[in-house]
Amino acid sequence: MTGPEPALLTLREVGHAYGETPVLHSVSLDLSPGECVVLLGPNGCGKSTLLRLATGQLRPTTGEVLFAGRPVDENDPGTRARIATALDPTAYYPDLTVREHLMLIALAHGLGEAAERAVTDQLAEHRLTERADVLPRALSSGQTQAMLLAAALVRPHDLLVLDEPEQRLDARARASLGARLARRKRTAGTAILLATHDAALAAEPGLADRLVEFDDGAVTVRPRAGR
Amino acid sequence: MRDGSEDLAGAPQDALRHLHRLTGPQRRAKRRGDALLLYGVSLIVAFWLVPYLVDAGRTAGTEADGGLWVNDRTAWLLEALPGVLPAALALALYGAARTALWRGPVRLPGEVVSWLLPTPVDRRRLLLPYWWAALARVAVATLLAGAAAGFLLRAMVPGGGAAWAPAVAAGAWGGLLTGLLAVAAGTLVERYEGAVARHGRWLFRTAAALVAVLGLAAAAGAGLLWSGPWGWAVAPLAAALGLGGAAWWPLAVLAGSAGTGWLLLVAHRAAGAIPAAALRTRTAAGSLLAASVLTGNLRQARAVVRDTGRPPARPPRLRLPFPRRPALLIPWRDATGLLRAPGRLVTAALWAALAVLLAHAGWPLAALIAGYPAAGALTEPARLDSDDTRRAGQLPYAPGTLALWHGALPVLLLAPALAAGGALLAVAAPALVGAALVSSYRGQVPPHVMIGVETPAGNTGPFQTALWYARGPLVTLALLAPVQGIPLWAALPWTLAVAAGTAGWVRRTVRYAIS
Incomplete structure (x- = not known):
């Protein structure tokens, strides 16, 4: 099943193995602008692997992954300018404060004069304003996760790739995460590829267009109930 | 409902006795390993220390053996x-x-x-x-x-x-x-x-x-x-x-x-x-x-020793204003990082000062060699990127380009510092920074380098590993050495060519490290 617009991200018969251990086989999936696909499945089923294949962090053993019609390359500046990720819990500079980290990313993406406002908004949205001028070492694990989410959202992007973003967030942040993602999808036309264990997040109104369920390396794609 | 306190009173001792029984084979294996280690240490002590002790006992208090035990020292x-x-x-x-x-x-x-x-x-x-x-x-x-x-x-x-x-x-x-x-x-x-x-x-x-x-x-x-x-x-x-x-x-x-x-x-x-x-x-x-030492990742080993048990981080007092020009962004990032690790700046200054002194003493090659650690200290922010390439994952730069941007601030700081030792030393700054970036992005030593080959003189692994670690400065300094001590107009083209070559080498090293 494809979305209404030309696909932004295409996985075509993608398979991946870690050494002799197959994880995914023959996965095909398209993601169009403004679409959200949620990956569901037990631990070890291949959700994170699929996300890393989609962003080019891993190369598929078989098949191909295309972003905007070209093979995805995580080291290509054009790809990095368009895909935002929150996949790695340690992907931050230990010697920059939260604010500096976000400003670096915002300025690098050409926000210019608007960078400061964008960073202030993200700090407020993720309840990091009072921790904005501390180093990451002084943050709790939940605040670190919030910082990584803010870093992904502070910059412009066409595709947002998130791996269990609800992990380590407190109940209030979890509860609002789905609504924030749905709002971004609606207003900015962002495509979202999201892996989660949180049923409430997957069921957030206005967020998921399709659900991908994993079964022994293969996937089943179905529209979310009610769509 | 059971009152667990009475029933569990003996549980901890039972658990420990059970653990003691289960770990019997491992404890015996560890004792054998410790005995082997003790045997090795004893052999080393016996070969190296005992002769000294015997000699000391035999010639004690005298100037025999060329005054080994009784002399001015x-x-x-x-x-x-x-x-x-x-x-x-x-x-x-x-x-x-x-x-x-x-x-x-x-x-x-x-x-x-x-x-x-x-x-x-x-x-x-x-x-x-x-x-x-x-x-x-x-x-x-x-x-x-x-x-x-x-x-x-x-x-x-x-x-x-x-x-x-x-x-x-x-x-x-x-x-x-x-x-x-x-x-x-x-x-x-x-x-x-x-x-x-x-x-x-x-x-x-x-x-x-x-x-x-x-x-x-x-x-x-x-x-x-x-x-x-x-x-x-x-x-x-x-x-x-x-x-x-x-x-x-x-x-x-x-x-x-x-x-x-x-x-x-x-x-x-x-x-x-x-x-x-x-x-x-x-x-x-x-x-x-242990893992860091076994894999030759000395930087990670140092980080473990330095960061474990560190006191909680305080909000940094020094914060630089955010740059308005994109070209200043990575230098700003590097300057911020260096200000938060002032020891690196002090190290760089000391090595640069030594380089200048050596240049004035008429030892241009030694001055060049001393300039490399100065460059190495200033490229610490590049090492933060190479330690974990995901840190720069949100930045829209190709890794090789980002690596070269990390050279901008070190060159700007190092060249004027080395200029006190002469123009020839100053123009070598880009090449020295390039060598430092090659070292920063070298990644982990490949296993085949560590293993080496057996020769009549012994295994080449340690020598190969040392060469692999030092290849950036070794090659760069070897290329710069021939033009030291000659007029600037003659040395400048070659020195700049070496700098350009190291820049290409940095890109290649980054590409290899992330592949």
Whole structure:
């Protein structure tokens, strides 16, 4: 099943193995602008692997992954300018404060004069304003996760790739995460590829267009109930 | 409903007995490994130390063997011993306390920390055997080292006036005292980890200042036998060697023994109450350190030692204004990082100063070599990117381009600093920074390099590994060397070509490292 617009991200018969251990086989999936696909499945089923294949962090053993019609390359500046990720819990500079980290990313993406406002908004949205001028070492694990989410959202992007973003967030942040993602999808036309264990997040109104369920390396794609 | 307290009263002891039975094979295997290690160390000691000891015993107090044991240097050592040795022991105790921040005398295997600690076993019964084992190891090692030191120092006494047995016994006692104090200090650091984290900064700075004062006093010729436990440990040895200032050595023995005994009692009580978090931290650090050393990742090893047990981060006081031009973004990032690690700037300044001095002394090649560590210190922010390439994952730069941007600020800082040593040294700055970036992005040493090949002269692995680590500066300095000492107009094109070549090499290295 494809979305209404030309696909932004295409996985075509993608398979991946870690050494002799197959994880995914023959996965095909398209993601169009403004679409959200949620990956569901037990631990070890291949959700994170699929996300890393989609962003080019891993190369598929078989098949191909295309972003905007070209093979995805995580080291290509054009790809990095368009895909935002929150996949790695340690992907931050230990010697920059939260604010500096976000400003670096915002300025690098050409926000210019608007960078400061964008960073202030993200700090407020993720309840990091009072921790904005501390180093990451002084943050709790939940605040670190919030910082990584803010870093992904502070910059412009066409595709947002998130791996269990609800992990380590407190109940209030979890509860609002789905609504924030749905709002971004609606207003900015962002495509979202999201892996989660949180049923409430997957069921957030206005967020998921399709659900991908994993079964022994293969996937089943179905529209979310009610769509 | 069962009242669990009665039923579980014997459970911890049962759990420990069951664990003892299950771990029998592993303990026997570990004992065999320890025995093999002891055999190896004994062989090394026997081959290297025993001949010295035999020679010292045979020629003690004379100028035989070309004055190996009695000469001006040994005379100076004996004269300075009442100051130098206590200062050295104070430094050793400081080092033991600092090491306990990440290592601790009490170290548990990973599986015990992960599986057994969270259960309601008797913590004291679990931890004290490890503490006693650490104490025994340190006590034996320092007793033997002290005895050997006493023996060798006795051999340096001119004319052989001192008796052997008192010198050896005093050395052994002094070594044992120091070892026991080190374990006690380390245990308390481990037990009161929280307090150390909160107040450790000023505690360790005070201790470091004390050690520095002792060192200065020793350098000025002052005797320190009565300055503290580190001096009491040396007093009997000084008396046995007939040195001055140790007439009241029995008091030192009494004070040292009583004080150490009391401290050991306190440490023994503390050892059984070491928090689980402290044990987990040290076990994890130990595993990571071992893995880092085995894979040749010395940077990670240093980071483990530096970062474990660090006090909580304070908000940085120095914050640079955000740049408005995109071209200044990475230099801003690097400048911020360097300001937060001022030691790197000091290191760079010192090496640059040495390079300038060497250039003025007429040693241009040595000046160039000294310039490389200066460049290396300034490329620390690049190492943060190479340590974990995901850190730059949100930035819209190709990794190779980002690596080269990390060279901008170091060149801007290094070139003017080296200019004091001459224009030729200054124009070498880009190439030196390029070499430093190649080193920053080299990644982990490949296994086939570490393994090497067997030759009649031995395995080439260590030599290959050293070459692999140093290839950036080795190649760059070798290319720059021929043009040192010639006029600038002749050297400039080649120097700039080398710089361009290292820039390409940086890109290639980054591409290889991330592939």
